[in-house]
Amino acid sequence: MLENTDLLTSTNGDAPDNLKQDGEGNAIYDFLYPSKELLPDDKEMSIFDHLEELRQRIFVSVLAVGGTILGCFAFSKDLIVLLESPVKTQGVRFLQLGPGEFFFTTLKVSGYCGLLLGSPVILYEIIAFVLPGLTKAERKFLGPIVLGSSVLFYAGITFSYLVLTPAALNFFVNYAEGAVESLWSIDQYFEFVLVLMFSTGLSFQVPVIQFLLGQLGLVSGDQMLSVWRYVVVGAVVAAAIVTPSTDPLTQVLLAAPLLGLYLGGAWAVKLTGR
Secondary structure, rough: OOOOHHHHOOOHHHHHHOOOOOOOHHHHHHHHOOOHOOOOOOOOHHHHHHHHHHHHHHHHHHHHHHHHHHHHHHHHHHHHHHHHHHHOOOEEEEEOOOOOHHHHHHHHHHHHHHHHHHHHHHHHHHHHHHHHHHOOOHHOHHHHHHHHHHHHHHHHHHHHHHHHHHHHHHHHHHHOOOOOOOOEEEEHHHHHHHHEEEEHHHHHOHHHHHHHHHHHHOOOOHHHHHHHHHHHHHHHHHHHHHOOOOOOHHHHHHHHHHHHHHHHHHHHHHHOOO
16 A cells, blocks of 8 residues: 555655654654555555555445344344343333334344444455555554454454443432333434444544554553552543443443453553563
8 A cells, every 4th residue: 555655755845854852752653654665565556446446445335234134124123122122121111102113123232233344344445455555564463453453343342242231231220219100212222222222332543543643653552650649630631522322330340341341451562671
């Protein structure tokens, strides 16, 4: 992708020179302007070839996600029953408050689940597109980053389904017990559950970002550990932002693993020696 590095050193030499500084500047410069010998399969491609390749990979990704969405729609009722299970035992009943609400809810659930199942294809197409522009050193840690990102994303969704979602919903049910009957809109319920699950999966990407920054030499593990006090506050604020509810229990349950993931990522960067 960065096949002809001569083209990357702009005719105006000021921009690269501004990046040639000690420490962090060198890391950014080396990342943006790798030398030819560091690119294993250096070859020239025109901008139109790049755009054509990008178009094809987007088409494959859309086709894969579309197929998984259709497959999920065929089993949408089973998926809805599965996602309703955290509060089924609490006596909660779901209502369709308007014509077609349940139908559009099944479309929404199918879309989220199809995107989840089709994400490996999207990830592969992204890697295949950027891989030719990576140096040998960058390719060595590409595998751990991709694998770690995938594992952490699905771990976040699992954690949300097994811990966060039941805790948040049980809090609301118990709080209303004895005062009102829990009759919930089917659309609003799934809006809450799906947003909570995907936001949790995305928030679990913190160690991946740390590892990437550490490998690029932009931030060291000691620097990450030295700001742990600010991280505690940041984890609480981030949990309050990404969770669709306002109850403190859900925010604490999300902030705790976020803090643990950050500290684990900082120690991983420290142990790698970058």
